[in-house]
Amino acid sequence: MAKVEKSSPAKKAAPAKKAATAAKAAPAKKAAAPAAATVPAQAPEAGFAYSRAQFADLVEQTLEIAKSLGASDAGVEVSEGSGLSVSVRKGRLENVERNRDKAVGVTVYLGQRRGNASTSDFSPQALRQTVQAAYDIARFTAEDPVAGLPDEADIAPADTHRDLQLFHPWAITSEEAARLALVCEQAALATDKRITNSEGAGVSAQQSHFFSAHTHGFRGGYASSRHSISVAPIASLPGRHGEMQRDAWYSSQRNAADLAAPEAVGRYAAQRALSRLGSRKIPTTECPVLFEAPLAAGLLGSFVQAVSGGALYRKSSFLLDSLGKQVFPKHIDITEDPFILGGKGSSPFDEEGVRVQERKVVEGGRVQGYFLSSYSARKLGMRTTGNAGGSHNLALTSRRTRPGDDLPQMLRKLGTGLFVIELMGQGVNYVTGDYSRGVSGFWVENGEIAFPVHEITIAGNLKTMFKGIEAVGADAYGYGAKTVGSVLINRMKVAGS
Numbered sequence: 001m002a003k004v005e006k007s008s009p010a011k012k013a014a015p016a017k018k019a020a021t022a023a024k025a026a027p028a029k030k031a032a033a034p035a036a037a038t039v040p041a042q043a044p045e046a047g048f049a050y051s052r053a054q055f056a057d058l059v060e061q062t063l064e065i066a067k068s069l070g071a072s073d074a075g076v077e078v079s080e081g082s083g084l085s086v087s088v089r090k091g092r093l094e095n096v097e098r099n100r101d102k103a104v105g106v107t108v109y110l111g112q113r114r115g116n117a118s119t120s121d122f123s124p125q126a127l128r129q130t131v132q133a134a135y136d137i138a139r140f141t142a143e144d145p146v147a148g149l150p151d152e153a154d155i156a157p158a159d160t161h162r163d164l165q166l167f168h169p170w171a172i173t174s175e176e177a178a179r180l181a182l183v184c185e186q187a188a189l190a191t192d193k194r195i196t197n198s199e200g201a202g203v204s205a206q207q208s209h210f211f212s213a214h215t216h217g218f219r220g221g222y223a224s225s226r227h228s229i230s231v232a233p234i235a236s237l238p239g240r241h242g243e244m245q246r247d248a249w250y251s252s253q254r255n256a257a258d259l260a261a262p263e264a265v266g267r268y269a270a271q272r273a274l275s276r277l278g279s280r281k282i283p284t285t286e287c288p289v290l291f292e293a294p295l296a297a298g299l300l301g302s303f304v305q306a307v308s309g310g311a312l313y314r315k316s317s318f319l320l321d322s323l324g325k326q327v328f329p330k331h332i333d334i335t336e337d338p339f340i341l342g343g344k345g346s347s348p349f350d351e352e353g354v355r356v357q358e359r360k361v362v363e364g365g366r367v368q369g370y371f372l373s374s375y376s377a378r379k380l381g382m383r384t385t386g387n388a389g390g391s392h393n394l395a396l397t398s399r400r401t402r403p404g405d406d407l408p409q410m411l412r413k414l415g416t417g418l419f420v421i422e423l424m425g426q427g428v429n430y431v432t433g434d435y436s437r438g439v440s441g442f443w444v445e446n447g448e449i450a451f452p453v454h455e456i457t458i459a460g461n462l463k464t465m466f467k468g469i470e471a472v473g474a475d476a477y478g479y480g481a482k483t484v485g486s487v488l489i490n491r492m493k494v495a496g497s
Contacts, residue, residue, distance in 0.1 A: 045167070045169065045209065045223055046169045046171065047082050047169050047171075047207055048080055048082065048207075048209060048223075049080065049100075049102075050078075050080055050102070052209070052211055052221060055078045055080075055209075055210070055211035055221065056211050056213075056219070056221075058076075058078045058104065058122060058127070058211075059076045059077075059078055059211055059212065059213045059219075060213070061124070061127060062074075062076040062078075062104060062106060062127050062130075062131060063076055063213060063214075063215065065127060065128055065131045066106065066108055066131050066134075066135070067215075069108075069131060069132065069135050070110075070135075071108045071109060071110065071135060071138075071215075072109050072110055072111055073108075073109040073148065073149050073214070073215045073216070074106065074107060074108050074109065074131075074214065074215050075106075075107040075149060075212065075213070075214035075215070076104065076105070076106050076107075076212065076213055076214070077104070077105045077210055077211070077212035078102075078103070078104050078105075078122075078210060078211050078212070079102065079103050079105075079208060079209070079210035079211075080100075080101070080102040080208065080209060080210075081099070081100070081101050081102075081206065081207065081208035081209075082098075082099060082100045082101075082206075082207060082208070083098070083099050083204065083205055083206035083207060084096075084097070084098055084099075084172065084174060084177060084203075084204070084205045084206075085097045085098075085099070085202065085203070085204045085205075085206075086174055086177040086178050086181055086202060086203050086204075087181065087200050087201070087202040088178060088181040088182050088185055088200060088201050088202070089185070089198055089199070089200035089201075090185075090197070090198055090200075091182065091185070091186070093178050094200060096174045096177075096178070098174075099206075101120065102120055102122070103118055103119070103120050104118060104119055104120075104122065104127065104130060105117075105118040106118065106130050106131050106134045107134065107214075108131065108134040108135045108137075108138045109138065109147065109148060109149070110135070110138045110139060111143065112143040112144055112145055112147050112148065113138045113139070113141045113142070113143050113144070113147070114138055114141060114144065114147045114148075115133075115134040115135060115136065115137030115138030115139070115141060116134055116137065117130045117131070117133035117134035117137065118130065146375060146378035146379055147375070148374075149214050149215065149216045149352070149374070150216060150218075150352045150353065150354050150374040150384060150388075151216070151374070151384075152216045152217055154354045154355065154374070154383070154384055154386075155216060155217055155218045155353055155354060155355070156218070156220070156348065156349035156353060156354060156355035156356070157355075158219060158220065160348065160349075160355065161220050161222075161348040161349065162339060162348045163222075164222075164339060164340070164341055164342070164343070164346045164347070164348060165254075165341045165342045166222060166223070166224040166225070166254055166342065166346060167207065167209070167222070167223035167224055167225050167254075168225050168227075168254050168255035168256065168257075168342075169207055169225060170205040170207075170225065170227050170256040172203075172205050172256070177203040177205070178203075180203050180229060180262045181201040181202055181203045181229070181231075181262070182201070183262045183263060183266070184201040184203075184229055184230075184231045184262035184263070184265050184266040185198055185200065185201035185231055185233075185266060186266065187262065187263040187264075187265075187266030187267050187270075188201075188231050188233040188266035188267065188269050188270040189233065189266075189270075191233075191266070191267050191270035191271065191274070192235070192270060192274055194235050194236060194237065194274060194277065195233050195234070195235050195270045195273065195274070196234060196235070196236045197233070197234035197236070197244075198231070198232065198233050198234060199232035199233075199234065199246065199248075200231070200232060201229075201230060201231035201232075201262075201266070202228075202229070202230050202231075203228070203229050204226075204227060204228045205225075205227045205256065206225065206226050206227065207223065207224070207225040207226075208223070208224060208225075209221065209222065209223035209224070210222070212353065213353075214352075214353065216353075218349075218352075218353030220348070220349055220353055222347075222348070224254065225254050225255075226252065226253075226254060226344075227252070227253060227254070227255075227256045227259060228250055228251060228252040228253075228259070229250060229251050229259055229260070229262050229265050230248065230249070230250035230251075230265070231248065231249065231250070231265060231266050231269045232246060232247070232248035232269065233246070233247065233248075233266070233269050233270045233273050234246045234273060235247075235270070235273035235274045235276070235277055236277075237277055237278075243277060243278070243279070245273050245274075245276040245277055245279065246273060247269055247272035247273035247276060248269055248272075249265050249268050249269035249272060250265065251265050252344075254342050254344065255342065272421075275442075275452065276440065276452045276454070277452070278451060278452055279440065279451075279452040279453055279454040279455075280443075280451055280452070280453055280454075281453065281454070281455050281456065281496050281497040282443055282453050282456060282494070282496040282497070283496050283497060284493075284494065284495050284496050284497075285494050285496070286491055286492070286493055286494065287416065287417040287418055287491065287492070287494055288414055288415065288416075288417035288418070288470075288488060288489065288490055288491060288492075289417060289418045289419075289420060289458060289488075289489050289491075289492045289494070290410055290411065290413075290414045290417065290418070290419045290420065290444070290486055290487070290488050290489075291420050291486060291487045291488075291489070292407075292419070292420060292421045292441075292486055293473065293475050293476065293477035293479070293484060293485050293486045293487075294477055294479045295420060295421070295422075295423055296396075296472075296477075296484045296485065296486055296487035297477070297479035297480070297482040297483075297484050298423065299462075299465070299466075299484075299487060300334070300394060300396050300482050300484050301482060302428060302430070302435075302462055303319075303327075303334070303462075303466065304371060304390075304391050304394065305317075305430050306318055306319040306322075306430055306433075306462070307319050307322060307361075307367060307370045307371060308370065308371040308372075308376070308387070309370060309371065309372040309373055309375070309376020309377060309379065309380065309387075310376055311430060312370060312376070312380060313376055313379035313380050316430065316431050317430060317431065318429075318430065318431060318432055318433030318461075318462060318463060319367070319433075319463075322367045323367050323368075323369070323370065324366060324367065324368075325366060325367055326365050326366050326467075327362065327365065327366070327367050327463075327466055327467070328362055328365040328466050328467065328469060329365050329467060329469055329470075330364050330365045330399075331364075331365070331398045331399040331400045332362060332364075332365050332396065332397070332398055332399075332469060332472070333360060333362055333363055333364070333396075333397050333398075333399070334360070334361040334362035334394060334395070334396050334397075335358070335359070335360055335361065335394070335395050335397070336358065336359050336360075336361050336391060336392055336393065336394050337358045337392065337393045337395070338356040338357070338358070338386075338392035338393060339356075339358065340393050343392075343393045343481070344393070344478070344480055344481050345390075345391060345392045345393040345394070345480070345481025345482075346392065346393060347389075347392060349386070350373070350386045350387060350388040350389050351373075351388040351389035352373065352374055352384075352388040352389075354374065354384050354386045354388060355386055356386040356387075356392055357386060359385075361394070362396075369385055370382070370385060371385060371387040371390075371391055372384050372385045372387055373387060373388035373389075374388065375388075390481070391481060391482075392481065393481055393483070394481065394482045394483070395476075395482075395483045395484065396472065396482075396483075396484040396487075397472060397484075397485075398469070398471060398472035400471060400472075401471070401472050401473065401474050401485065402474065403474055404474065405471070405472075405473050405474040405475075405485070406473065406474055406475050407473060407475050407486060409473070410471065410473040410475070410485075410486045410488060411444055411447050411448065411449065412447035413447075413470070413471050413488055414444050414447065414488055415444070415446065415447055416444060416445050416446060417443075417444055418439075418441055418442075418443060418444070418453070418456075418458070418492075418494055419441045419442045419443075419444050419449065420439045420440075420441040420458065421440060421441045421442070422439060422440040422441065423437045423438070423439055424437065424438035424439065424440075425437050425438045428462070432461070433461045433462040433463045434459075434461055434462075435458075435459060435460050435461060435462050435465060436457060436458070436459040437457065437458060437459075438455075438456070438457050439456055439457065439458050440452070440453065440454045440456075441453055453496075455496075455497075456494055456495060456496045457494070457495040458492050458493065458494055458495075459492065459493045459494075459495065460489075460492045460493060465489050465492070468489045468490040468491060468492075469487055469488070469489055469490075470488045470489070470490050471487075471488040472484065472485045472486070472487055472488075473485030473486035473487070473488075
């Protein structure tokens, strides 16, 4: 049985570089000297109908309209996106979708009152109507003492807007996309005769760009891209009541040249499905639990949710007042780096135009910072952390991790317990920290996979789970904007048969 590394069939993931091994995050490159990312480009980039210069002009027009109506402050964002998605199933083309959209979003402030409106019509009349709508909404909205644009001192100056190499257009035709999807699916079906069916394979090429500005001096924008190949094969055993198991894999990158080969994605997905055949139930017990790297990224996401401004000022978090407190063991660190070249969470500024920075969110297990926008920071009496719109390239690491701590070594550290490769349900209470999820995976004995398991539930509390992290693998995996290896938790309740 292959030692597999699982990602739930979500739409975002890092590539499977080799079919039978865990994907590892490539060494991150830091951005070089700042580039003038906000200088308007005169001609549209490949695949776009509008240039940055046209967007900049639309933004300024819209701001002028807002000022003429009497807005005390205003912000405008203009965006455009386009893409291609192709899906196949069992050797046949199923869907070809092309998307193209554009929008202008306007925020108008009348003192401490705020109104928002948007349109997809770029005509002067539509822009005026949209600003008027935002203005009218603000007039009849209750005052909010902390509403407003970010402080001018927090704005990212134009000369700090780095080119982070986020835009790599993929000029792929629908025919070529269909061919790649078919190759991926066929590779899965050809892996083993027990791969008897497929939920399909898909190829997606997406790109977008935006330009935004507000009356506190911000001007900025950039283009970005995201491309992917995915497949979901089904394995089955013979017989009228033969078992069936599904799994999926995918490769997702900003640059199509970095995508895994479709054959490798297909074979690896098939191997994962095959490894789950013969799944059993296990008795209810308490034992150590090893989360496969992509699932461990979900644990990191739970921490981010709990220490984000909205949850904190609403007092709906199990980690209230955790700043400076020990939340993880002393060997755990969490870092944030917005400036990784090509990173999925990279950005030269946040959604408000506020400067971003490298920082240690957790050091030695202690929380060093929250994730705050200007609004949530004011609610808490703090200063924005540049996280309007979310976090930027988080990495959870352990000071105990050694280069040889790959997945087999992590299974040996687990000893006897549960190795989880799929989570089901939404059983996480971010107010209390209570955690209960349906899972599939493998029962491990003496550091070796014994047999696959399904129809079981794991339960605990995130506070206890965080403090119970014994080890983090060197099998680091970039799942969206989060990178983490497999995570071993010392003990959880496992409800089986």
